[in-house]
Amino acid sequence: MLELMTCAEMAAADGRTIAGGTPGIVLMERAGQAVAERVLAGVAGPQRIAVLCGPGNNGGDGFVVARLLAAAGHDVAVHALVPPDRLTGDAAEAARGWQGEVLPLAGWRADGVDIIVDAIFGAGLARDIAAPLDAVIAAVNAASAQVVAVDVPSGIDGDTGTVRGCAVRADETVTFARRKPGHLLLPGREHCGRVHVADIGIADATVAALDVRTAANAPGLWRDKLPRPDAAGHKYKRGHLVVASGGPARTGAARLAARAGLRAGAGLVTVASPPAAVAINAGHLTAIMVRAVDGAEQLADLLTDARFSALVLGPALGIGEETRRMVEVAAAARRHLVLDADALTSFSNNLAGLWQVVTSAAPAGVVLTPHEGEFARLFGEAGGVAQARSKLERARAAAAASGAVVVLKGPDTVIAAPDGRAAINENAPPWLATAGTGDVLAGIIGGLMAQEMPTFVAACAGVWMHGAAAAAFGPGLIAEDLPEMLPQVWRTLLD
Numbered sequence: 409m410l411e412l413m414t415c416a417e418m419a420a421a422d423g424r425t426i427a428g429g430t431p432g433i434v435l436m437e438r439a440g441q442a443v444a445e446r447v448l449a450g451v452a453g454p455q456r457i458a459v460l461c462g463p464g465n466n467g468g469d470g471f472v473v474a475r476l477l478a479a480a481g482h483d484v485a486v487h488a489l490v491p492p493d494r495l496t497g498d499a500a501e502a503a504r505g506w507q508g509e510v511l512p513l514a515g516w517r518a519d520g521v522d523i524i525v526d527a528i529f530g531a532g533l534a535r536d537i538a539a540p541l542d543a544v545i546a547a548v549n550a551a552s553a554q555v556v557a558v559d560v561p562s563g564i565d566g567d568t569g570t571v572r573g574c575a576v577r578a579d580e581t582v583t584f585a586r587r588k589p590g591h592l593l594l595p596g597r598e599h600c601g602r603v604h605v606a607d608i609g610i611a612d613a614t615v616a617a618l619d620v621r622t623a624a625n626a627p628g629l630w631r632d633k634l635p636r637p638d639a640a641g642h643k644y645k646r647g648h649l650v651v652a653s654g655g656p657a658r659t660g661a662a663r664l665a666a667r668a669g670l671r672a673g674a675g676l677v678t679v680a681s682p683p684a685a686v687a688i689n690a691g692h693l694t695a696i697m698v699r700a701v702d703g704a705e706q707l708a709d710l711l712t713d714a715r716f717s718a719l720v721l722g723p724a725l726g727i728g729e730e731t732r733r734m735v736e737v738a739a740a741a742r743r744h745l746v747l748d749a750d751a752l753t754s755f756s757n758n759l760a761g762l763w764q765v766v767t768s769a770a771p772a773g774v775v776l777t778p779h780e781g782e783f784a785r786l787f788g789e790a791g792g793v794a795q796a797r798s799k800l801e802r803a804r805a806a807a808a809a810s811g812a813v814v815v816l817k818g819p820d821t822v823i824a825a826p827d828g829r830a831a832i833n834e835n836a837p838p839w840l841a842t843a844g845t846g847d848v849l850a851g852i853i854g855g856l857m858a859q860e861m862p863t864f865v866a867a868c869a870g871v872w873m874h875g876a877a878a879a880a881f882g883p884g885l886i887a888e889d890l891p892e893m894l895p896q897v898w899r900t901l902l903d
């Protein structure tokens with residue numbers, strides 16, 4: 409159930425189910441029942457309920473909800489954008505099932521209402537919400553009533569999570585068959601409240617036949633590919649991660665990444681340190697080794713030893729030609745690469761150079777871990793990125809343009825592979841936004857890749873473990889705390 413379906417994919421699934429013999433009105437009835445059940449869960453005694461219906465099938469769902477809630481003895485008022493005789497298809501049939509009055513939606517006010525059912529727009533939102541509907545949305549959001557949205561809060565684009573002019577802020581959202589990307593991407597996620605996925609009879613086989621390429625990032629996506637310690641294993645079997653350090657005043661980032669890589673399970677980790685910083689790195693490290701490596705040439709020498717299986721390059725490494733050369737050397741050695749921070753910035757506006765790195769690293773994998781600013785500098789001009797309608801599609805376009813797995817970080821981190829697969833992460837707590845946590849993420853992913861976890865799922869697992877570690881620690885987290893929370897996260901994954 410991890411697939412995330414776009415509005416078009418959902419409509420296609422609908423269509424195939426209807427073609428398979430389930431009338432659309434039956435799907436609408438089931439949708440309405442699921443919403444009515446959610447509205448009634450936890451209420452005691454009769455409620456004053458306003459059901460706000462739009463001009464399409466989202467509104468049709470609303471008419472079903474209104475009928476069921478009235479039949480359950482509640483005081484239900486229906487306010488509709490268009491009179492029932494202007495509805496068509498299943499929505500018209502659902503409206504005929506409503507025996508009560510249909511009041512106008514324009515000018516509606518929430519006075520004295522306990523519950524509001526938002527059935528104005530769902531998957532069919534096609535443009536920004538304008539007057540007079542914006543006043544209705546404002547009245548919903550100003551009300552003290554419980555707000556339950558049907559399928560998608562009205563005003564939220566189900567595919568992109570963006571607000572189209574204005575949008576309902578719901579306490580709960582009931583969607584159907586699978587969640588949409590807009591339920592996980594910001595700000596859509598914040599407008600949904602708690603999202604419930606109702607089964608309305610869309611078969612899993614129907615979803616599978618659509619070859620959906622987007623998923624919610626969760627252990628179910630990659631748990632079976634996690635490296636697992638085995639009795640016969642020894643540290644050399646679990647790979648050797650190299651993290652390049654910056655100069656004497658900028659060594660902490662590499663150590664954060666290195667410790668994260670070790671906690672992620674890499675058998676050995678070495679900090680490749682400029683000679684001037686060896687003493688300071690060595691003074692802080694115990695299980696992690698330090699090697700004096702002065703620039704790209706000496707990194708190339710180090711990598712003649714094939715046991716160094718993965719590298720994290722970028723954290724506080726310095727921006728410029730030498731960093732670019734180190735990246736190219738590591739790629740030429742065909743080692744798994746995580747490029748973060750300064751390594752990304754060193755390829756700003758040089759997508760061709762980045763493509764060359766990814767190509768020469770193959771078949772080893774490359775993961776880029778930009779935040780939004782680094783992403784813009786890397787991919788600002790890339791084909792497909794500028795036209796992308798959502799963070800999900802921007803990450804997808806960047807993965808296709810670079811040939812690398814792209815982790816576009818944020819509260820709704822998107823992980824995208826060049827082959828079109830993508831996952832949206834939703835477990836990152838707000839306190840993860842603190843200095844150095846990006847270094848830790850790069851290290852976790854590097855540690856998993858050092859153990860030969862396939863590139864895309866290593867990035868997905870790393871992002872999820874990073875968020876889970878932060879959630880386990882709680883507010884007040886600083887980057888150094890994160891690697892120490894990984895054993896607890898591992899236990900939840902390997903039990």
Ligand SMILES: NC(=O)C1=CN([C@@H]2O[C@H](COP(=O)(O)OP(=O)(O)OC[C@H]3O[C@@H](n4cnc5c(N)ncnc54)[C@H](O)[C@@H]3O)[C@@H](O)[C@H]2O)[C@H](O)CC1
Pocket residue numbers: 418419421422435436439462463464465466467468469528529530531532533534535536537538558559560584585608610
């Ligand atoms: N399997 C399922 O997912 C099922 C979903 N159902 C519900 O159907 C809607 C989608 O219905 P649709 O008619 O395609 O779209 P909407 O009802 O969301 O609205 C489209 C309607 O509104 C007009 N419109 C769009 N944007 C605006 C705007 N900004 N201002 C004014 N008018 C606008 C547009 O022209 C259309 O007329 C889905 O969300 C589910 O709730 C099925 O009922 C059950 C199966």
Ligand SMILES: [K+]
Pocket residue numbers: 466526527528529530557558559560561562
């Ligand atoms: K809605």
